Amino acid sequence: MSSPGPEGKFKREGFVISSSGPLTKYYDVEQRKLGQGTYGSVSKAVNKSTGALRAVKQISKSQVKNIERFRQEIAIMKQLDHPNIIxxxxTFEDHKNIYLVLELCTGGELFDRIIEEGYFTEKNAAVLMKQILAAVYYLHSHKIVHRDLKPENFLFLNKTPDSPLKIIDFGLAARFESGQVMTTKAGTPYYVAPQVLQGKYDYACDTWSAGVIMYILLCGYPPFHGDTDAEILQKVKAGKFKFNEADWKNVSGEAKDLIRKLLTFNPKDRYTAEQALNHPWVQHLAQASDAPISRSIVDNFRAFRAQSQLKKAALTVIAQQMSENEISTLKKIFMALDKNGDGSLTVQEIREGLTKAGLKDIPPDLEQLMKEVDSDGSGVIDYTEFLAATLDKKLYIQEDVCWAAFRVFDIDGNGKITAEELQHVLGMDSVKGAFDNTAIANIRDMIREVDRDGDGEIDFDEFMKMMRDRK
Structure with a gap:
């Protein structure tokens, strides 16, 4: 999660471009719709320059009651960086619609898999719950509450049995401050927490919803049900549920214990996502798969540190746009290192991961190395920062991949990156919006390092040369 960091740090939100030009200039959009919602539709699209497959969510401005609320949803999504979040x-915008270009998930909704399977084994349920809880822990530690967690809002990336899960739809998400009481009634009958119905609640409403999902995964039906919404909501308000002997006799005591702790009526006593991730049921049944953690991680960090500031930013853009297939090994390593599951790595976690992998001599400058990889200055290594520092060069020196990154920096699309464009994309303007002198000097240095013809701007050939050079 980014905030204006110290000198030379950049904010990643700027890497999600907002264009007012036509979507069709950059994407071929399939006519057949993948899905239809209240405000618009989702289609499959292909990036014309890279061939990358994406999902495009088209939202009709006339259908959206509160356009500012919708822009807030986009602002939240721009900041999210977690393996289990879409x-x-x-984004693109024309006079009629707003288009969100998203990760393409082809595995269908968790809801549909529940219908297909009936219910899940404890092992499979634990693997799913670990991903759900990790994403919720990440959101809460970044002061964001989702407020509409339900199986329809989780998509599988693909059709494989062990496909990762992704939270989608941040239409009801909100930022919060510690101790803040929320009053907006939001959510879906089966999954909503009792306090939301009372109109006085906090972020603990999400862990209640996670508890309802866990209950359903293990038996195939919700803990609070009725024939009408009013009946369901009455049951939710009372907050009393039971484990029907016939359906629950083969479910472990540990599983029931975690459900009770998540469906605790008083939010102050309810388990947090962090506590739930550390519960024995999750810890025992959802162990991370073995990932090839090796010394090369540190070597990669070192090589990344030696890169120019602009190349680091470009690698971060590229990492952000890579498909899961291209980064699957790196993702496994990241998740194996991320001991507490919050979606970021501390020095301690990396040190422990390397030790566990049998490396005797942990480099003494590990902390310093991590500071260099931590490009947004948050004090930890986020998912995309880790990918950027460990990407295989064969992946990022391809011309189409670099062109997609170049486009992020070339805001007006004239084929040149100017100082103003860099400053804007990297979020290195000062708080007041004015360009401060340190930032200007920084940006000029970044351009000078790459600008071979000395015209004060960077064209694509210069950008490509930077990417192919060792530094």
Missing amino acids: KLFE
Whole structure:
């Protein structure tokens, strides 16, 4: 999660481009719709320059009651960076619609898999719950509450049995402050927390919803049900549920214990996502798969540190746009290192991961190395920062991949990156919106390092040369 960092740090939100030009200039959009919602539709699209497959969510401005609320949803999505949260790549806007270009998930909704399977084994349920809880822990630690967690809002990336899960739809998400009481009634009958119905609640409403999902995963039906919404809501308000002996006799005591702790009526006593991730049921049944953690991680960090500031930014853009297939090994390593599951790595976690992998001599400058990889200055290494520092060069020196990154920096699309454009994309303007002198000097240095013809701007050939050079 980014905030204006110290000198030389950049904010990643700027890497999600907002264009006012036509979507069709950059994407071929399939006519057949993948889905239809209240405000618009979702279609499959292909990026014309890279061939990357994406989902495009088209939202009709006339259908959206509160356009500012919708822009807030986009602002939240731009900041999210977690393996179990859908990625927003860019947005387009014309006079009629807003288009969100998102990660394409082809595995269907968790809801549909529940219908197909009836219910899940404890092992499979634990693997799913670990992903759900990790994403919720990440959101809460970044002061964001989702407020509409339900199986329809989780998509599988693909059709494989072990496909990762992704939270989608941040239409009801909100930022919060510690101790803040929320009053907006939001959510869906089966999954909503009792306090939301009372109109006085906090972020703990999400862990209640996670508890309802866990209950359903293990038996196939919700803990609070009725024939009408009013009946369901009455049951939710009372907050009393039971484990029907016939359906629950083969479910472990540990599983029931975690459900009770998540469906605790008083939010102050309810388990947090962090506590739930550390519960024995999740810890025992959802162990991370073995990932090839090796010394090369540190070597990659070191090589990344030696890169120019602009190349680091470009690698971050590229990492953000890579498909899961291209980064699957790196993702496994990241998740194996991320001990507490919050979607970011501390020095301690990396040190422990390397030790566990049998490396005797942990480099003494590990902390310093991590500071260099931490491009947004948040004090930890976020998912995309880790990918950027460990990407295989063969992936990022391809011309189409670099062109997609170049486009992020070339805001007006004239084939040149100017100082103003860089400053804007990297979020290195000062708080007041004015360009401060340190930032200007920084940007000029970044351009000078790459600008071979000395015209004060960077064209694509210069950009490509930077990407192919060792530094």
